[in-house]
Amino acid sequence: MHTKKQNDSKLYFSHPSQETLVVHLGGNWLLETPLPSVELLEHEIQLTATVRTVNFDASNLTIWDSNLLIFLSKVFDVCTKYNIRIRMEGLPQGVQKLLDLASSKRQRKGITGKAGKESFLIRVADTTFDFIQTSKDMLAFIGEAVLAFGKLLCGRANFRRTDLMNVIQESGAQAIPIVSLISLLVGLIFAFVGALQLKLFGAQIYVANIVGIAMVRVMGAIMTGIIMAGRTGASFAAQIGTMQVNEEVDALKTLGISPMEFLVLPRMLALVLMMPLLCLYADLMGIIGGMIVGVFMLDLDFMEYYYQTKSAVALTHLWVGLFHSAVFGVLIALSGCLRGMQCGRSASAVGSATTSAVVTGIVSIIVSTAIITIVCEVIGI
Amino acid sequence: MSEKRGSTVPEAKIVVRDLDMGYGSFVLMSGMNFTVSKGDIFIIMGGSGCGKSTLLKVIVGLLEPLHGQVFYDGVSFWEGDPQQKARIMRKIGVLYQSSALWSSMTLAENVALPLEQYTDLSKGYIRELVSLKLALVGLAGFEEFYPSEISGGMRKRAGLARAMALDPDILFFDEPSAGLDPVSARLLDDLIRELRDSLGATVVVVTHELQSIFAIGNNSVFLDPDTKTIIASGNPKRLLAESKDPKVINFLTRGER
The missing domain is CATH 3.30.750.24 (STAS domain)
Structure with missing residues (x-):
């Protein structure tokens, strides 16, 4: 009981x-x-x-x-x-x-439940094949993107100019506040860290060199890239992923409109155009950040700091930085659009596509920076 | 096709031959054969999840079949070169289950896009055409609305206006009545029939709505997930009266007989 x-x-x-x-x-x-x-x-x-x-x-x-x-x-x-x-x-x-x-007796017949856990070896094999397939998909995607870009250069690409303008506005002008804040602070941090060491030698003025060269040559581009990967890359993946869920991409295909040209190309173009501009702006904000530390903490003269920066930063640094940013623009747009196009047909798939786009974007930024840096070193720029 | 017809053989619009379809190594349906004749309202029916929508995807060119052919007016779709595919695709219009209107564009822009893509018509003339198409589906005056601002039934109608933008020979409907109240669903059925009659188009409808099937369908195939193929074809009303297959009867009578 x-x-x-x-x-x-x-x-x-x-x-x-x-x-x-x-x-x-x-x-x-x-x-x-x-x-x-x-x-x-x-x-x-x-x-x-x-x-x-x-x-x-x-x-x-x-x-x-x-x-x-x-x-x-x-x-x-x-x-x-x-x-x-x-x-x-x-x-x-x-x-x-x-x-x-x-x-x-009332359960559905025909479809049996999922097979039980597979053995370790089968899972390893499946994962490997999946990896090969994903790599192939990625290469195919890049190939198609290049072809679409070729079409654009021939003036035969098929997208709406208003879409391009919208993306340019969203990824360019609307990103200015966050780019300002982040690059100003990065410039500030660089100056602080550098100043502590340089003060030991009484060489505070060289803070201008550190901040100037670092920002213009690489950090401006990287910081802008990371912001854009999180901001714009994610939004590309979410937009295209949702279109995938709503069959909007299918609707484009059955009308014979290439999603690559119609959706991916304007986004890629917008980022390639906007990234160098944002990068240039980030460089400036970084230098201003460094200047704030130099003038207010290290008691350097404003003009002194300005001339020191001017003499330290060569035009080559600027070109290298802008090149970085254009490359990042392509990479962020590609990873965002790729993950969006690969998105499955559910709400959670859109979430993973977004996450994956940001991760792919940031990883490719860092890897490409390493490659560009090594190449610059080898050819002596 | 098992169904006997009169002495005049109707023109075959779509011929599906020995079609196998699935995803990767998973075969969903195999050995499918059927013909859609000009002017048909052809129903693809079967229980939920049996592969109706997948078959539609294969026919409209979104998913490559594992094996077999789809012919449009005697021309093979999947074996043709890209230009041939594009020519065929220009002749078909699809209304998707979720309407699939491009959410960043107004209804007018949605309907206008196919026209801008395929014709050199002037902007003003395209605008007139768009208004006409929207009026045909009962949405006159909604040109500047975005898809998110209208109801589900209206979205279906707008999707139909877009599918009809290029005056297609063949219209495909994926679950047209899904998510609609009974009256809206019937009105959409009426619209489908009227458009077929007035435009002379051929219509292929994927659905499991019995009322729609009997109201508009004059030919059909029944997909069976157990045997993974088509187990019955013909006029749905005649299938209900004459079919001996318990699965088909079970489906057509909602399992009540």
Whole structure:
């Protein structure tokens, strides 16, 4: 017998005959009341080895929910184990109906459940093949993008000018506040870190060199790139991914419009045009950041700092920086659009496409920076 | 096709021959053969998840079949060169299940885009055409609305206006009544029939709505996921009266007989 509170579920057994066991269910069988252990029943069956049929008596049952169904399914398991027949007549009508709905004969046939866990080797093989396939897809995507770009140069590319303008506005002008803030602070940080060391030698003025060269040559481009990967790359992936979910990309294809030209090209073009401009602006903001530290903390003269920067930063640095930023523009647009086009057909797929676009964008920025730096070193720029 | 017709053989618009389809190594349906004749309202029916929409994707050129052919007016779609594909695609219009209107464009821009792509018509004339197409589906005056600003039923109609923009020979509908109330669904059925009659177009509808099937369909195929192929074809009403296949009868009577 299982009794704790007045309203708890009650379970007890009786034997009207040698072969019959009656399970009496009483009280409340609700999810928040504790479930009696089915071992009680098993114990009862083992005690009287002659039981052939189990009946139910639910006359004292007040309220029940899924909790009772779970208990009954355990009872059925025990009965099957001991090869005992179950008579459900004593259960409430509703319970009988629900049990019938969930019974094995009412389940959908044809499609069997997913295969169980695959072995480690199979998973390794699958992952490898997936990786090869993804790499192929990526190469194919880049190839198509290059072809589309070729078409653009021949003046035959097919996209709406208003789309290009919209993307330019979103990824260019609207990014200015965040680019200002981040690059100003980066310039400031560089100046601080440099100043601490340079002060030891009384060479504070060289803070201008550090900030100027670092920002113009590479950091301006990298910071802009990372901001744009998080801001614009993610939004490209989300936009195109949602279009994929809504069958909008399919609609373009059945009209014979290449999504590569119509969706990817304007985005790529916009970023290639906007990234160098934003980078130039970030360079300026970084230098101003450095100047704030130089003038207000290191007591350098404003003009002194200006001339020092001017003499340190060569035009080559600027070209290298702008080249970086144009490359980043292509990479961010490509990774955003690629992940968007690869997006599956669900809301969660759009989420993963966005995440993946940002990760791909940032990784490709860092890798390409390394490559460009090494190449510059080798050819002596 | 098993169905017997009169002495005049109607012109075959679409012929599907020995078609197998699926994703990767997973075969969804195989050995499919059927013909859609000019002026048909052809129904592709079957239970949920049996591959109806996938078949539509293969026919309209979005998914390459694993094996087999789709012929449009005797021309193979999947074996043709890109230009041939483009020529065929220009002749078809598709209304997607989710309407698939381009959400960043107004209804007018949505309908205008195919016209801008394929014709050299002047902007003013395209605008007139767009207004006409939107009026045909009962959406006159909604030119400057965005898809997010109108109801689901209106979006379907706008999607139809876009599908009709280039006066296609063949119109495809993927679950046209999905997500519509019974009255809107019937109105859309009426519209489909009227457009077929007045434009002389051929219509292919993927659906499992019995009322639509009997109301508009004059020919059909029934896809069965267990045997992975077509198990019945012909006029839906005649299938209901004459079919011996318990699966087909079960489907056509909502399992009530």
